Amino acid sequence: MGSAAMQIARTGIDAQDMRMRVISNNLANVNTTAYKKDRAAFETLAYQTVTAPGAPSTAESKYATGLNLGTGVRVQGTARIDTQGSFQQTNGSLDLALDGDGYFQVQMPGGTLGYTRAGNFSRSPEGLLVTSEGYQVQPGITIPENASGITIGTDGTVSAIVSGQTGSTQLGQIQVASFPNAGGLLNKGDNYLVETSASGAANLGVAGQDGRGNIRQGQLEGSNVNVVEELVDMIETQRAYEVNSKMISATDEMLKYVNQNI
Amino acid sequence: MDKLVYTAASGLKAHLASQAAIANNMANASTTGFRADRVVFDRLSLQGSDFDTRTPASAEVVDADRKPGAIQQTGRSLDIAITGESWLAVQATDGSEAYTRRGDLQVAPSGVLQTGDGFPVIGSGGPITVPPAQSISISEDGKLSIVPLGGDARNPQVIDTLKLASPKGSETVKGTDNLLHVKGGGVLPSDLDAKLETGALEGSNVNMTQALVDMIENQRSYEVQANLMKSAKDMDESSASVMRLPS
Numbered sequence: 001m002g003s004a005a006m007q008i009a010r011t012g013i014d015a016q017d018m019r020m021r022v023i024s025n026n027l028a029n030v031n032t033t034a035y036k037k038d039r040a041a042f043e044t045l046a047y048q049t050v051t052a053p054g055a056p057s058t059a060e061s062k063y064a065t066g067l068n069l070g071t072g073v074r075v076q077g078t079a080r081i082d083t084q085g086s087f088q089q090t091n092g093s094l095d096l097a098l099d100g101d102g103y104f105q106v107q108m109p110g111g112t113l114g115y116t117r118a119g120n121f122s123r124s125p126e127g128l129l130v131t132s133e134g135y136q137v138q139p140g141i142t143i144p145e146n147a148s149g150i151t152i153g154t155d156g157t158v159s160a161i162v163s164g165q166t167g168s169t170q171l172g173q174i175q176v177a178s179f180p181n182a183g184g185l186l187n188k189g190d191n192y193l194v195e196t197s198a199s200g201a202a203n204l205g206v207a208g209q210d211g212r213g214n215i216r217q218g219q220l221e222g223s224n225v226n227v228v229e230e231l232v233d234m235i236e237t238q239r240a241y242e243v244n245s246k247m248i249s250a251t252d253e254m255l256k257y258v259n260q261n262i
Numbered sequence: 263m264d265k266l267v268y269t270a271a272s273g274l275k276a277h278l279a280s281q282a283a284i285a286n287n288m289a290n291a292s293t294t295g296f297r298a299d300r301v302v303f304d305r306l307s308l309q310g311s312d313f314d315t316r317t318p319a320s321a322e323v324v325d326a327d328r329k330p331g332a333i334q335q336t337g338r339s340l341d342i343a344i345t346g347e348s349w350l351a352v353q354a355t356d357g358s359e360a361y362t363r364r365g366d367l368q369v370a371p372s373g374v375l376q377t378g379d380g381f382p383v384i385g386s387g388g389p390i391t392v393p394p395a396q397s398i399s400i401s402e403d404g405k406l407s408i409v410p411l412g413g414d415a416r417n418p419q420v421i422d423t424l425k426l427a428s429p430k431g432s433e434t435v436k437g438t439d440n441l442l443h444v445k446g447g448g449v450l451p452s453d454l455d456a457k458l459e460t461g462a463l464e465g466s467n468v469n470m471t472q473a474l475v476d477m478i479e480n481q482r483s484y485e486v487q488a489n490l491m492k493s494a495k496d497m498d499e500s501s502a503s504v505m506r507l508p509s
Contacts, residue, residue, distance in 0.1 A: 004282035005282040008282055009285045009289060012285070039336070041294065041366060042290070043293065043378065044296065044379075047440065049438055050279065051320070067279065068436075069286065070440075079338070079378070183340075184371065198371040236292070237292070240291050240470070247288055250281075250477050254278070254481050257485050258484075262491050262495065
C-alpha cells in the first residue's frame with residue numbers, strides 16, 4: 001500500500017541526512033588550514049497537479065483553485081562559502097596566509113594544476129618550495145641550502161640571505177591565481193581545488209593587485225567554520241529529521257487504522 | 263448499500279492528499295525561501311435527483327503562506343534576503359516572468375546569474391549576465407555591481423538592477439515550479455521601496471509546530487472518516503440481517 005505522504009517524508013529524511021553529513025564534515029575540518037565550509041542547498045522536487053485550476057468541477061462550474069501536491073525535497077548541491085578564515089600567528093618563515101581573494105597555484109601529481117589557500121609550505125630536499133603534501137608551488141621557487149632569514153613580502157617576493165653573499169638575494173616571486181567565478185572550483189580533497197568550466201581559467205598575477213589578496217608571512221589562515229553556527233544547524237537538522245520520521249509513523253498509523261477497523 | 267460509504271471514502275482520499283501536502287511542507291522546512299502550501303477541504307456538492315445531503319470532501323491547496331521566513335546570516339556576497347514583501351523576478355522554464363523569495367544566487371558557467379534552484383534572475387532588461395569579474399556585489403536596493411577583470415577595485419561598476427516586484431494589488435498563485443506566478447499571466451510592477459539584506463538568506467516559512475499539529479489533526483480526522491465507513495458497514499450489515507429470513 002503506497003502512500004505519497006510517507007514517500008515525501010522519506011525524501012525529507014534523506015535530505016536532512018545529507019545535510020548532517022555536510023555539517024559533520026565542516027565540524028571535522030574546524031582546524032584544517034584554510035578550509036572553506038560547505039552549505040547544503042535544498043531544492044523542492046517537482047509539484048504534481050492533482051486537480052488543475054480551471055478544470056470543470058461540474059458541468060457549469062470550474063475549480064477556482066487546484067490541488068498541487070509537492071513531492072518532497074532533495075539536496076541539489078553544496079555551495080562553498082568562501083569567506084576569510086581568521087589568521088593564526090605561527091612565525092614559521094614559510095607559513096603564508098592570503099589576506100583577500102586568490103589561491104596559491106601548485107602542481108599536483110599527474111601534472112594538473114591545483115589551487116589552495118593553505119600556505120603551510122616547506123622546503124623540499126631539492127630546495128623547492130612545496131606544500132605539506134610535497135606538491136611544488138608554481139611558478140617554482142628554489143631556496144638554496146644555506147639560505148637563512150627568508151623573507152616573503154606582501155606581494156610574494158621571496159628573498160633570503162645566502163651565505164657567501166652580502167645583503168639579501170631575491171629568489172623569486174610567489175604568484176596568486178584568481179578566477180572569474182571562484183565558486184565554480186571543484187574540491188579535490190586534501191585542501192586542493194581544480195579549475196572547471198564553471199570557474200573559468202586561472203588568472204595568475206602579483207599578490208595585492210587586481211583584487212588578489214596580500215600574502216602574510218608567518219601566519220596561516222584558519223578554517224572559516226563557525227562551531228556555534230554548525231551546532232545550531234546540527235540541532236535544526238536533527239529536529240527536522242525527527243519531525244519527518246514522525247510524519248512516516250503518523251501516516252503508517254492512519255493506514256493501519258483503516259486496515260484494522262474497516 | 264448506503265451512499266454514506268462513498269462520502270466517507272471521499273473524506274479518506276482527501277485526508278491522504280492533505281497528509282501528503284503537510285509532509286511536503288515538513289520535508290521543505292530547510293529549503294531556502296520555501297513558502298508553505300496551505301490545504302483546505304472543500305465540499306463537493308452533488309446535485310441531481312437525490313437529496314443534496316451527500317457532500318463529499320475534496321482537498322485543495324489554496325495558496326502558499328506569504329509569511330516571511332527567518333533570516334540567517336551567511337556572509338556570502340551573493341546571498342540576498344528580501345526584507346519587505348517584495349519578490350525577486352526570475353525566468354521560469356517557459357520563458358515567462360515568475361517570482362521567488364529564494365536568494366542564494368550564483369553565477370552559472372555561461373555567466374548567467376541564477377538562483378540556487380537554477381532559474382535565471384531578471385534585471386532591467388531580461389536575464390542578467392555577469393561578465394568575468396574580480397568581484398561581484400549587490401547593494402541594498404538590488405543594484406548589481408562588479409569590478410571587471412583588471413579594473414580598479416576602488417571603482418566598482420553597476421551593471422544591472424535586480425527586479426524586485428511588488429505583489430500588492432495583483433492576484434498571484436504558486437505554480438508547480440515552486441515559483442509565484444501572476445494569475446492569468448502578466449508581470450508584477452517593480453517595487454521601488456524594496457530592500458535587501460546581503461550576506462543573508464531567508465529560510466523556509468514552514469512552522470514546524472504548526473505542521474506537527476496539522477499532521478495530528480489530519481490523522482485523527484482521517485480516523486473519524488474511517489469510523490464513518492465502519493458505521494456504514496455496520497448499518498448495512500444490520501439492515502441485511504433484518505431482511506434475512508429466520509433459518
